[in-house]
Amino acid sequence: MKMKRRILVAALALTVVAGGAGAAWYYTQRPGGKPAPVQPEAVDYKYVSLEKVIVMLRDGTGSSVPHYLAMDLVFKTSGKQEKITKEHLPLLRSVALKALADYPVEKANRMSIDQFAVALNQAFTAAYARDHAEKPFAEAMIGKLIIE
Template sequence: MNKLKLILLFLIAGVLLAGAGAGGAWWLLRARAPAVAGETPAPAVEKDKRNYKYVSLDKVIVMLRSDSGAPMSHYLAMDLVFKAEEKAEKHTKEHLPLLRSIAVKALSAYTLEEALNKSIDDLTVDVNRAFTEGYARDNAEQPFVEALISKLIIE
């Protein structure tokens, strides 16, 4: 009886090992399937190798409007960071007064409700659009890649 249990135990262990081996082989074949089937694998994403500097523009403060257009005692305060290529860092710093003006003009159109209902991503898109349009209007090249919001307060 003892020998029977031992043989049965070895038989079960053998079946489990064979199943694990078959599962591992299936897993490896599935991972290589696109190459085996002649499909081309997805190209690797090329990394951006440019060096960037980040230029800060602190305390862009705008009074928000009421629905009727009159100024309210509510405001929006925002700190911006401009992602600029290393060679354009100085040029971006020279443009900070213009960038502040464009940001204030774009943000001053918001009412309190509009500002509260916008996400940071939405505001980032709006501010970047305002910078792009401002530079296009002046037929000038934008000295930075994108503007990012580093701080936002709506009071």
């Protein structure tokens, strides 16, 4: 009886050691000795357009010549939230107008497209935070920008 128990314990120990050795071998065969990364589920993004956001820019020089900024926006959203993003387009236009209306023409002329995108994304995030709501899009991008 004791002999059978010893053989059983030895077989169990050997199985555990062999399993550990096999796992160690597998991990060392991978680049960097790390397990394969878990791939996140790919999001099927949709793009919703908001065209012709037009803002009159302030002119600090006192000139009577009006200056305008015209912009087309594109919202990157998931397929599940595409409809909600489309329903929010009037709100998004209003937030963009409010964010851009205070820019003087001199500053707007010096800004890059990336700087405008950052400013708008911050304005959208702040607006949704004030309303205690989740943004229905991942990012706002600029499709067209004209400053006259």
